[in-house]
Amino acid sequence: MTSPRTLFDKIWDSHVIIQRPGGDTLLHIDRNFVHEGSFHAFGALAKEDRKVRKPRQNFAVADHYVPTVGRERGLDATEDADARHMIQLLEENCRVNGVAHFGMDDARQGIVHVIGPELGITQPGLTITCGDSHTSTHGALGAYALGTGASQLKQILATQCLWLKKPKTLRVTVNGRLGPGVTGKDVVLAIIAKIGAAGATGHVIEFAGPAIRGLTIEGRLTVCNMAIEAGGRAGMIAPDDAVYEYLHGREYAPKGADWERALAQWRALPTDDGARFDREVTLDGAALEPMLTWGTSPEEALPVSGRIPDPQSLGDADKRAHALQALAYMDLKPGMVLTDIRIDRAFIGSCTNGRIEDLRAAAAVLKGRKSMIPAWISPGSTALKAQAEAEGLHRIFLDAGVEWRASGCSSCAAMNGDKVPPGLRCASTSNRNFEGRQGKGARTHLMSPAMAAAAMVTGRVTDVRALLSGN
Amino acid sequence: MKPFSTLTAVAAPIDMANIDTDRIIPVRFLRKLRNEKAGYDPYLFHDMRFGNNGGENPDFVLNRPAYRNAGILVAGANFGCGSSREGAVYALLDYGIRAVIAPSFGDIHYANELQNGMLPVTLPEEICRGLRAQLQAQPGATLAIDLPAQTVTDTEGTAHPFMIDPVYKERLLKGLDDIGLVLENTAAIEAFEKGYHAQRPWLA
Numbered sequence A: 001m002t003s004p005r006t007l008f009d010k011i012w013d014s015h016v017i018i019q020r021p022g023g024d025t026l027l028h029i030d031r032n033f034v035h036e037g038s039f040h041a042f043g044a045l046a047k048e049d050r051k052v053r054k055p056r057q058n059f060a061v062a063d064h065y066v067p068t069v070g071r072e073r074g075l076d077a078t079e080d081a082d083a084r085h086m087i088q089l090l091e092e093n094c095r096v097n098g099v100a101h102f103g104m105d106d107a108r109q110g111i112v113h114v115i116g117p118e119l120g121i122t123q124p125g126l127t128i129t130c131g132d133s134h135t136s137t138h139g140a141l142g143a144y145a146l147g148t149g150a151s152q153l154k155q156i157l158a159t160q161c162l163w164l165k166k167p168k169t170l171r172v173t174v175n176g177r178l179g180p181g182v183t184g185k186d187v188v189l190a191i192i193a194k195i196g197a198a199g200a201t202g203h204v205i206e207f208a209g210p211a212i213r214g215l216t217i218e219g220r221l222t223v224c225n226m227a228i229e230a231g232g233r234a235g236m237i238a239p240d241d242a243v244y245e246y247l248h249g250r251e252y253a254p255k256g257a258d259w260e261r262a263l264a265q266w267r268a269l270p271t272d273d274g275a276r277f278d279r280e281v282t283l284d285g286a287a288l289e290p291m292l293t294w295g296t297s298p299e300e301a302l303p304v305s306g307r308i309p310d311p312q313s314l315g316d317a318d319k320r321a322h323a324l325q326a327l328a329y330m331d332l333k334p335g336m337v338l339t340d341i342r343i344d345r346a347f348i349g350s351c352t353n354g355r356i357e358d359l360r361a362a363a364a365v366l367k368g369r370k371s372m373i374p375a376w377i378s379p380g381s382t383a384l385k386a387q388a389e390a391e392g393l394h395r396i397f398l399d400a401g402v403e404w405r406a407s408g409c410s411s412c413a414a415m416n417g418d419k420v421p422p423g424l425r426c427a428s429t430s431n432r433n434f435e436g437r438q439g440k441g442a443r444t445h446l447m448s449p450a451m452a453a454a455a456m457v458t459g460r461v462t463d464v465r466a467l468l469s470g471n
Numbered sequence B: 001m002k003p004f005s006t007l008t009a010v011a012a013p014i015d016m017a018n019i020d021t022d023r024i025i026p027v028r029f030l031r032k033l034r035n036e037k038a039g040y041d042p043y044l045f046h047d048m049r050f051g052n053n054g055g056e057n058p059d060f061v062l063n064r065p066a067y068r069n070a071g072i073l074v075a076g077a078n079f080g081c082g083s084s085r086e087g088a089v090y091a092l093l094d095y096g097i098r099a100v101i102a103p104s105f106g107d108i109h110y111a112n113e114l115q116n117g118m119l120p121v122t123l124p125e126e127i128c129r130g131l132r133a134q135l136q137a138q139p140g141a142t143l144a145i146d147l148p149a150q151t152v153t154d155t156e157g158t159a160h161p162f163m164i165d166p167v168y169k170e171r172l173l174k175g176l177d178d179i180g181l182v183l184e185n186t187a188a189i190e191a192f193e194k195g196y197h198a199q200r201p202w203l204a
């Protein structure tokens, strides 16, 4: 009898190629994703006269630098010459190396962490990498997915494996049932607020418990997306029937006899009863409210009914320094009621909250209402854009005066120029509220799509539940 | 990769937790090429270092004359959290920083430092705070890092021992990069893949 193992242990064990003294492990990587920002790694690879060793296990997509307006004019008309060059460079690097590439005009284009699951490339039990910290997203389907820098990415391209030390495990159990208007985004912000932005450093987080099980696939992807904001090396959720149903029939999912064989393997993945985690944290899901961030670290988050804290009350001097700087940057005062904060802009999209359920949640709030502030929505993938349009969601957005854009990372990191102007306050469904993240001087408040839609309607931070209750 | 053994250098204190990689290098510079002629040093901490008019912000630590030649940073917990951008390491390195001392690091950034021959030193919160207090009291003072002995010697001559994984230590001392270590194991890799994909042909 083998001793009980966690989901993570099982995936790790099945991917170990060799283990050196000291625990240094060479791990097989099933799937690796690249995007425009991967040019440093491709450049280094070419410099060493190497090629991608396993082209069929690598996938490329243009997302970070693609424009979200004027896309019908095509790549050649993209005004930002640097961005155009990077998008072309990715295509060229993929052509030379024989890697599948979903370019700006491909129907399968979208944000890398949205299209991975959507195309069935992301599957339970896999090791998945990408030169991007939010690779943790893919863990929602029961994979071990981790972001790397350019050097490790180069190594993966060249070898399809990676030297790693086995991380520790942390199980975050969310009990109870979430109340109406409380989403995966609120759950994960509450977790980060509780354990801190470094709370899971060195650990892989398994999210578990009834409130997590009750989330849709979209909601689970949102939670795992932000595992990295708690410092986690990866986030994961045990696969179940909801995952298998989601994957069935997708382009890169196994088919026929392979599907049956895969299913049998996937069903053996969930954590065994009695398996040991290095740490455990528990939250009561029923007690959660819609959340938002007030500061410039994702841990600086509070329930919407809260008030801005007094930094002087923080015991840790370095965190106090961060909070003081955050309040100055955000132009907020201690004691202020969160719902008194005026909002100038709103953005719905990103690999955190750019999926169909997110768009539906925003539409439910915006239906028959108008946005009081400039706002835009960028769906997580081109396919999702089409799906939303087939459902008529875009009509609701356009009627509300909200821009309906093409798919890409857009204002999440504003690499493509979709910036929030300096000094303006943006309600954003993305994952980072760092200084300058959405543009130099931009002030970001992270929240769920429903909450961002509520902010559009009122021009201030608003408890979305008040807008939903009449429905 | 340049090996790392010992380093005695001016150390600059930054009293803040959660210094994210967007702060270390704002995203708009990541599209820049990096080569011998054009390093990433101008972008390091850009929006803290420079004001809106492009002029230096005199309060930022690296703009104060005594710290300009810093080769070491001493920061708060969770240094380098956030984005995986290796540009953060390029900016630090190209500026001349070869080691960062902090109570903890973002995991990906920690790995990125190691991959580029930088030494991330993890020391307890109180010790980091004490080092920063010394460096603020004596601007321009040096710290001495000894990787073989695993110590940081402060301005008063006290040596603080630090822990580092022996595997990472060996790679830094020898300046080994990971690819070399992989290529030594090609036979094992191929054998693994054969067995693994026999069970999961749809993944090959």
Ligand code: SF4
Pocket (backbone or CB within 6 Å): A063, A064, A111, A112, A113, A132, A134, A350, A351, A352, A408, A409, A412, A413, A430, A431
């Ligand atoms: S949407 Fe934002 S967080 Fe996600 S991959 Fe793009 S830039 Fe990164």
